[in-house]
Amino acid sequence: MTSNSTFIIIIRFILLILVQVLVFNKLNFFGYINPMVYIIFLYWYPIKEKRSLFILLCFLLGIMVDWFSDTMAIHAAATVTIAYLRPTIMRFCFGVNIEFQNFKLTNSTKAQQITFLLLLIIIHHLIFFTLEIFSFKNTLLILKKVLFTSMATLALSLLLNSLFSVKKR
Structure with missing residues (x-):
């Protein structure tokens, strides 16, 4: 990892925590939709970096959001789970292309991206709301929260991605 990419990762990490805690945790659309845009860190993180460092960073990301949100490590559990599942999700979305040394997320199609x-967001939200509600009697409530919060998170994440992505020239 170069010092420039390390600096960018650290800045994204800190800014996503601050934006999530100071802005998006305060939003509450329709009483139950609370976008979780910090998940985009898992999307932006470089593909070929060390997996153990990535999982540790995702744990720290989740635990920091938990600490500021007072949610008892639910964010950390959901974030570490999708960090662990990320290579499998990538193989599902991009096929064997991720095995090549020169694969970059920006070289794939918009639909794949x-x-x-979307899969990162849905799996995260499914784990998060299942742990938060922790009752099979409320399965419909869990699914409703997952669906609507995922749509809001996806829309805001795509907006952030288009605003802060590096454009090719």
């Missing part, structure tokens, strides 16, 4: 981001 959106599918990858």
